[in-house]
Amino acid sequence: MTQAAKGKPFKRILLTGAAGGLGKVLRDRIKPWAEVVRLSDVADMGEAREGEEIVQCDLADKEAVLKLLEGVDAVLHFGGISTEKPFEPIMQANILGVANLYEALHKAGTRRVVFASSNHAIGYHHVNTVLDANSPTRPDSYYGLSKVFGEQMGRYYYDRFGIETVCIRIGSSFPEPANKRMMSTWFSYDDLVEMLRCSLFAPRVGHTIIYGVSDNDSVWWDNRLASHLGYKPKDSSSKFAHLFPDTSEFPDKDDVTTTYQGGKFLLDGPQY
Secondary structure (H helix, E strand, O other): OOOOHHHOOEEEEEEEOOOOHHHHHHHHHOHHHEEEEEEEEOOOOOOOOOOEEEEEOOOOOHHHHHHHOOOOOEEEEOOOOOOOOOHHHHHHHHHHHHHHHHHHHHHHOOOEEEEEEEHHHOOOOEOOOOEOOOOOOOOOOHHHHHHHHHHHHHHHHHHHHOOEEEEEEEOEOOOOOOOOOHHHHEOOHHHHHHHHHHHHHOOOOOEEEEEEOOOOOOOOEOOHHHHHHOOOOOOOHHHHHHHOOOOOOOOOOOOHHHHEOOHHHHHOOOOO
8 A cells, every 4th residue: 555645545546437327426435545536437527626537448448458557556446337238348348348457457566456346246146045255156147247257357366466356246336225125235325435445445355255235134145254354334224114115025936036136137138
């Protein structure tokens, strides 16, 4: 970790995917951690604000990614495609893109990455199964497959070069749950920011997998194997219970979107 001037822990943090839904949420919230926040996306991010650098970059462009990582102390990688798509765009943005990113990290000497993985890396597990970091991956889509690839790239670059990665299998990070499934997977914005803070500032993380979820009453995921990060969620989906008063059986044995943890993603692909 580089000690920056003015007492901020990092000189420069890179946030990829800055124009995306979560990127917009994080843009201002991560500023206390670094003198400069470098924002990157293929989409328009508007004008740079105080303490920001704007760099448009296609993650599939190796040379552009190598330049993007110059002078970067830590990375919050939220870039790429975040929904199910045909294989070709997933391959370019999420598979080739993450390969380019890790090689650029290595060449730049960047030592800490937080990788926005997804619950869709384990989406074909039953909702009655409680998973931890050692549970086998069971992706539910090309998107989920790409997140498994990204997690394994992080594992390889840690074993080979010592680049530390925290892989956050993000549940459902929205202002509030949109359906009964999200009562189990909901991840508040405040808890997301706290998990990122823990992931960046823990002394050693190695290669850590943690489930991005708040302190919900319905538990699918066990984060004991990531306890060294010190993450303690403060929010819970229980405050939204009034939104889903239906007491019918969950899961519905005839509906794969409620039987398996990946929800509707199980119906979206494959699109080759």
